[in-house]
Amino acid sequence: MQYCEANFDGLVGPTHNYAGLSFGNVASYSNANAASNPKEAALQGLKKMKALSEMGLVQGVLAPQERPDIATLRRLGFSGSDASVLEQAGKQAREIFLACCSASSMWTANAATVSPSADTANGKVHFTPANLTNKFHRSLEPQVTGNILKATFANSKYFAHHTHLPDNEHFGDEGAANHTRLCSEYGHAGVEIFVYGRHAFRNDRPQPKKFPARQTFEASQAVARLHGLSDENVVYILQNPDVIDQGVFHNDVIAVGNQNVLFYHQQAFHNSAGAIAEIQQKFGEQPLHFIEVKDSEVSVQDAIKTYLFNTQLVTLPDGNMTIIAPSECQENPVVEQYLAELVTRNTPVKSVNYFDVKQSMRNGGGPACLRLRVALTDAELAAVNPNTLMNDELFGKLNYWVEKHYRDVLTEDDLRDPQLLTESRTALDQLTQILKLGSVYPFQQA
Numbered sequence: 041m042q043y044c045e046a047n048f049d050g051l052v053g054p055t056h057n058y059a060g061l062s063f064g065n066v067a068s069y070s071n072a073n074a075a076s077n078p079k080e081a082a083l084q085g086l087k088k089m090k091a092l093s094e095m096g097l098v099q100g101v102l103a104p105q106e107r108p109d110i111a112t113l114r115r116l117g118f119s120g121s122d123a124s125v126l127e128q129a130g131k132q133a134r135e136i137f138l139a140c141c142s143a144s145s146m147w148t149a150n151a152a153t154v155s156p157s158a159d160t161a162n163g164k165v166h167f168t169p170a171n172l173t174n175k176f177h178r179s180l181e182p183q184v185t186g187n188i189l190k191a192t193f194a195n196s197k198y199f200a201h202h203t204h205l206p207d208n209e210h211f212g213d214e215g216a217a218n219h220t221r222l223c224s225e226y227g228h229a230g231v232e233i234f235v236y237g238r239h240a241f242r243n244d245r246p247q248p249k250k251f252p253a254r255q256t257f258e259a260s261q262a263v264a265r266l267h268g269l270s271d272e273n274v275v276y277i278l279q280n281p282d283v284i285d286q287g288v289f290h291n292d293v294i295a296v297g298n299q300n301v302l303f304y305h306q307q308a309f310h311n312s313a314g315a316i317a318e319i320q321q322k323f324g325e326q327p328l329h330f331i332e333v334k335d336s337e338v339s340v341q342d343a344i345k346t347y348l349f350n351t352q353l354v355t356l357p358d359g360n361m362t363i364i365a366p367s368e369c370q371e372n373p374v375v376e377q378y379l380a381e382l383v384t385r386n387t388p389v390k391s392v393n394y395f396d397v398k399q400s401m402r403n404g405g406g407p408a409c410l411r412l413r414v415a416l417t418d419a420e421l422a423a424v425n426p427n428t429l430m431n432d433e434l435f436g437k438l439n440y441w442v443e444k445h446y447r448d449v450l451t452e453d454d455l456r457d458p459q460l461l462t463e464s465r466t467a468l469d470q471l472t473q474i475l476k477l478g479s480v481y482p483f484q485q486a
């Protein structure tokens with residue numbers, strides 16, 4: 041049996057903008073109200089997807105969500121025509137309005153947690169959409185995320201879809217951004233690592249003081265239960281509350297794993313030695329590479345600025361690993377040198393590829409935030425909606441689609457423009473035809 045790890049990237053939506061919505065995410069706060077360029081953002085994302093597919097990896101596309109979210113604005117009491125809902129909300133409740141315009145579904149590392157079939161009790165690939173309760177603008181995503189995942193992984197013989205966890209901070213769940221999986225081969229049972237920021241039902245455990253811990257232990261445990269993971273193959277790790285307070289709002293800002301490599305900062309975890317020992321013990325005999333980056337090599341601040349750990353660590357067809365890094369890493373001499381030296385060491389990581397994803401980075405989303413990993417056997421891959429898999433033809437179609445429908449500058453005033461809503465819906469309706477998703481959006485179901 042053959043298997044692979046596919047990366048499903050979020051396509052940036054037509055309302056991509058900078059609204060400063062994410063307290064605790066330094067980039068989001070510092071770029072609040074800057075003008076954005078949705079067209080450039082979407083094209084940057086597509087270029088990365090195409091490059092990975094050209095490296096011989098399986099690359100998929102997940103559709104963005106409908107924004108502005110008129111249905112939510114109506115739920116909150118704004119009424120009349122769609123144009124009037126937009127106008128009232130924009131005037132009377134600016135913050136709510138902006139939250140309902142965010143294109144944040146582009147960061148599909150937060151779309152869901154995925155467990156490959158080799159790890160689960162019933163031998164299916166399991167998906168649980170993240171409820172993203174900590175941020176109002178992100179809490180609007182899980183329902184439609186579930187629709188899109190079901191339309192992309194549509195075969196119930198292979199894929200099991202769960203409802204997102206209860207919408208409450210006690211079960212705050214941010215999906216794959218706080219989850220990584222180590223394995224010897226993608227198709228063999230692996231160790232699933234869940235990193236959480238706090239315990240919801242206990243006050244005697246460490247917690248950050250300044251910024252929120254978005255993921256709870258109880259949420260991670262619930263996802264592991266839903267997916268039918270065995271305790272022998274799961275490790276729960278408490279994130280270091282001090283790094284959350286420095287701006288590490290998800291674990292994938294400070295650690296990334298792939299196959300037998302865990303690449304992480306010295307300060308990432310509360311009890312690093314204990315966590316590493318448990319991972320090693322559960323992983324078994326096979327060799328594991330723990331690449332720990334010391335403070336003396338790269339500071340937490342530099343890691344946050346450059347997103348050194350929000351890189352994709354992927355295995356190429358020749359078996360070597362490459363790092364897909366944002367160009368910010370190349371522009372920082374300390375980080376660039378660190379990476380240049382890392383690839384000369386005796387580990388599977390042999391090269392670095394830099395990508396310009398600056399439109400996403402300004403909102404705190406690097407290469408790893410933009411993708412959801414799904415390890416698949418050949419039979420499972422054959423059951424994936426083939427229209428969502430990247431190739432020359434789809435790349436051409438999606439580039440044309442973006443060029444046709446997206447604006448190249450977007451400010452807050454533009455978000456209030458009813459014409460933008462019409463443009464976005466027209467674009468998304470066509471996209472569902474290109475990707476053959478059916479009617480996944482509320483405006484298509486009305």
Ligand SMILES: NCCC[C@H](NC(=O)CCC(=O)O)C(=O)O
Pocket residue numbers: 057058059060061062065068069142144147149150175178217289290403404405406409
């Ligand atoms: N995994 C990366 C997620 C980044 C995302 N940023 C945002 O939602 C910023 C949106 C804004 O500020 O306009 C977040 O913080 O959840």
